Amino acid sequence: MLPQAILDFPSQFAFEPLVENKGKLKRAQKFLVCGMGGSHLPVDILKAGDPAQDIVSWRDYGLPPLRDLDDRLIVASSYSGNTEEAIESLEMAREKGLNVAAVSIGGALIPLAREYGMPYVVIPDTGIQPRQSNAFMTRGIAALMQDEATLKAMRPLANLDAAAYEIQGKALSKRLKGKVPVIYASARNEGLARNWKIKFNENGKIPAYWNSFPELNHNEINGFAATGSARPLAHAFHFVFLEDEEDHPQVRKRMVVTKKLYEKKGMAVDVVTLGGGSRYERMFSNLILADWTTYHTALLYGAEPEPVPMVEEFKKLI
Numbered sequence: 343m344l345p346q347a348i349l350d351f352p353s354q355f356a357f358e359p360l361v362e363n364k365g366k367l368k369r370a371q372k373f374l375v376c377g378m379g380g381s382h383l384p385v386d387i388l389k390a391g392d393p394a395q396d397i398v399s400w401r402d403y404g405l406p407p408l409r410d411l412d413d414r415l416i417v418a419s420s421y422s423g424n425t426e427e428a429i430e431s432l433e434m435a436r437e438k439g440l441n442v443a444a445v446s447i448g449g450a451l452i453p454l455a456r457e458y459g460m461p462y463v464v465i466p467d468t469g470i471q472p473r474q475s476n477a478f479m480t481r482g483i484a485a486l487m488q489d490e491a492t493l494k495a496m497r498p499l500a501n502l503d504a505a506a507y508e509i510q511g512k513a514l515s516k517r518l519k520g521k522v523p524v525i526y527a528s529a530r531n532e533g534l535a536r537n538w539k540i541k542f543n544e545n546g547k548i549p550a551y552w553n554s555f556p557e558l559n560h561n562e563i564n565g566f567a568a569t570g571s572a573r574p575l576a577h578a579f580h581f582v583f584l585e586d587e588e589d590h591p592q593v594r595k596r597m598v599v600t601k602k603l604y605e606k607k608g609m610a611v612d613v614v615t616l617g618g619g620s621r622y623e624r625m626f627s628n629l630i631l632a633d634w635t636t637y638h639t640a641l642l643y644g645a646e647p648e649p650v651p652m653v654e655e656f657k658k659l660i
Contacts (some may be wrong), residue, residue, distance in 0.1 A: 344545065344648045347474045348633045354477035357483035359463045359493075361443075367461035368441045370415035373397040373487055374406070376431035377419030380472035384419070385538070386533020391492060391621055393530060403427050404434050411435075417486050419516040421465075421472035421479060423449020424582050436460075445482040461486060468628040471648060473544055476537075476629065496622050504630050514582070514612060515546075516633075521580035521610065525552040528589040528599070531616075534625060535584060538632045545647045546639035547584035551579075555593045555600075561568025563600060568607040581611045584628065588621075 361367060375385045378401055383400040398414075400406045405425075408414070409496050418432035423446035432451065433542040435442040436458055444455040447467040455462035462481040465475065477496070484492045523542050527535040535552035542550035568576035581604060583597050601611045614631065640647035 344474070344633075344637055347470045348490065348637065349504050349631065350468075350581075350629055351474065351477065351504055351630060351633070352381060352500050355473070355481070355496050355498075355500040355502075357466060357481055359465070359482045361461055361463055361485050362456075362519070363459055363461045364504045366459060366484065367443060367488070369488055370413065370441060371396065372414040373406070374400060374411070374414045375417045375419050376400045376405070377417075377428050377485060378425050380421055380475060380479070380540075382419065383473070383476055383533070383537055385484050386536060387476065387480050387622075387625060388487075388489075388492065390394065390530055390651065391623060395508055397487075400431065401427075403430050405438075411438070414441065415487065416440055416619075417483055418442065418444045418446075418451060419456075419479065419483060420446050420449065420451050421443075421475050423447060423451035425451075429454070430655050442487045442614055445479060445486060467477075471544070471650070473474065473540065474633075477626070492622075495620060498620070499623055499626055502623070502627060502630070507631045511631050511636075512638040514614070514631075514635045515638035515642055516581075517610070517612060518580050518639065521548040522548070522578055524579050525550065525583050525584065526558065526581060526600075527552075527554055527584035527616065528586060528593045529554045529557070530589070531584055531586055531625075534628055534632075537585070537629055539637075541629075541632045541636040542639065544650055545633065545636035546643040547643065547647075548639060555596050557590075558588075559600065563603065566604060566607065566609065567613065576607065577609060579609065581609065582638055583611060583613045584616065585613050586616045 382399050388405050416435045418428045420428040443461040444451050445463045446452050465478040525535040532554040539550045539552040566576045588647040604611050616628050637647045
């Protein structure tokens with residue numbers, strides 16, 4: 343059940359990934375992770391943790407039209423191991439003779455990696471939804487990247503108290519009821535905003551949107567001018583700003599001013615501050631808060647938080 347998965351989430355940081363066929367793992371300075379849904383979310387975390395890292399996320403079939411594919415480690419990432427886009431990426435990379443590896447619980451992906459003699463990491467299959475495996479997948483990808491510093495930095499997070507964030511998340515869900523959430527963050531933290539959006543979709547079963555500062559101040563804010571007959575459209579939204587002490591001073595100022603402008607127009611804004619501790623602790627504790635918020639959102643609307651019925655229906659139809 344989802345509540346237990348949230349409570350158990352910190353234990354994922356105790357997972358020590360084992361790279362199979364490690365002798366064939368070529369060290370790289372550039373990376374490409376091919377995965378969909380919850381299987382690409384770790385890239386957002388890794389990029390936010392180390393913005394200098396050259397890591398590209400590819401959420402499509404095949405491979406991106408990059409000129410430096412020969413220089414990159416390509417990681418096919420699929421929690422289930424059955425994501426057709428990730429499998430096609432792995433097959434295409436192999437055909438091109440590129441440096442490729444895989445991470446999954448199994449499915450079709452891991453047997454393919456074994457058959458081809460590729461490096462791979464098998465993550466624990468604990469029966470959780472892919473979106474709840476963020477730490478497992480992040481650590482698995484970091485191991486394939488041979489990023490020992492990131493693996494070490496995450497280990498203390500096994501001591502996080504996930505239960506401590508439920509009260510705040512439940513209260514936020516009540517304030518958001520009846521509105522469409524819009525999550526705003528700095529450009530560095532846009533992966534967190536995207537994660538919140540996805541959790542509202544998958545856990546809460548409601549529409550949600552995200553954007554990042556400072557770009558949104560150059561276009562999106564004008565969509566909430568809230569004048570004339572368009573006023574009810576703007577008032578359908580409730581904004582959640584993810585505030586971080588490491589944000590650029592001007593970005594923090596933009597958040598304050600944007601909040602004032604929106605509230606002046608009669609729109610609701612909540613500010614969620616990333617807590618203290620290490621960079622990874624602030625990010626992952628923020629995502630735990632998102633889990634609790636969206637879990638209680640589902641309960642408020644009488645929805646089942648864990649299953650993803652429309653995704654499953656779509657898979658059958660396609």
